[in-house]
């Protein structure tokens with residue numbers, strides 16, 4: 001099956017985290033955290049439409065300036081999502097520069113501050129010298145962003161401050177059965193894209209012109225196999241409390257890949273508690289209990305600089321441990 005999302009960690013596990021996810025079909029990208037982003041090309045930054053920030057500790061947010069610098073002439077809005085207090089943080093960043101010469105720049109930053117029941121929205125337009133404009137929207141479930149065939153959900157975790165964990169879910173995945181195509185003597189072509197779009201949007205009375213002949217949706221329906229969509233989750237900086245663990249498992253359940261912090265080892269669990277981080281062992285057990293396909297440890301404390309494999313091993317062992 002051709003994946004719809006291509007995820008790549010921009011940096012090593014001791015660097016400031018950033019997960020870059022290309023949405024293949026749409027030619028766009030999402031970012032989860034904006035730690036160290038200077039090794040991302042301007043082209044890749046400009047493709048990014050939505051940036052999800054777990055919290056504004058400096059290691060997760062320092063890349064903002066670089067992204068803003070590259071995006072100043074971006075024609076389409078750049079959307080940011082973050083936890084309680086996020087709009088003030090963005091405004092603070094914007095206020096730290098002088099903006100007298102950008103009145104004809106197109107950039108609009110749309111900011112969503114995620115709280116329990118509401119998303120507080122604010123926009124900052126270059127045209128307006130990044131003056132804050134606000135509105136509010138109700139939140140009916142954990143979905144904070146809806147794309148054309150996917151959605152991003154968030155859980156609010158305790159890290160002494162609020163910290164968001166995210167999951168990216170494809171609504172469902174469509175595979176075209178090549179054998180059936182051949183049997184029906186149908187050629188591959190742009191009509192397949194339209195057909196998939198019709199499935200996604202439930203347009204069951206669509207008609208397609210293939211090799212000059214009209215074909216109805218119903219005639220073609222059997223060439224598509226619909227399977228569970230791809231799911232990727234991203235979890236960093238959370239106290240290993242029962243409540244956090246419950247919320248994380250609920251959010252990341254059934255992910256194909258779980259990117260999760262393994263900041264401390266179990267032998268340093270007291271320190272982990274003090275610093276409000278998970279241990280590698282906790283990350284492994286969360287991944288196991290949530291039934292994820294693969295665990296991808298991220299965000300390691302510098303104290304393990306000489307033994308990163310120990311963190312990975314601890315997480316893997318717990319993940320694969322038979323209960």
Ligand SMILES: [Zn+2]
Pocket residue numbers: 055057159237
């Ligand atoms: Zn933090």
Ligand SMILES: [Zn+2]
Pocket residue numbers: 057059060236237299
């Ligand atoms: Zn951190």
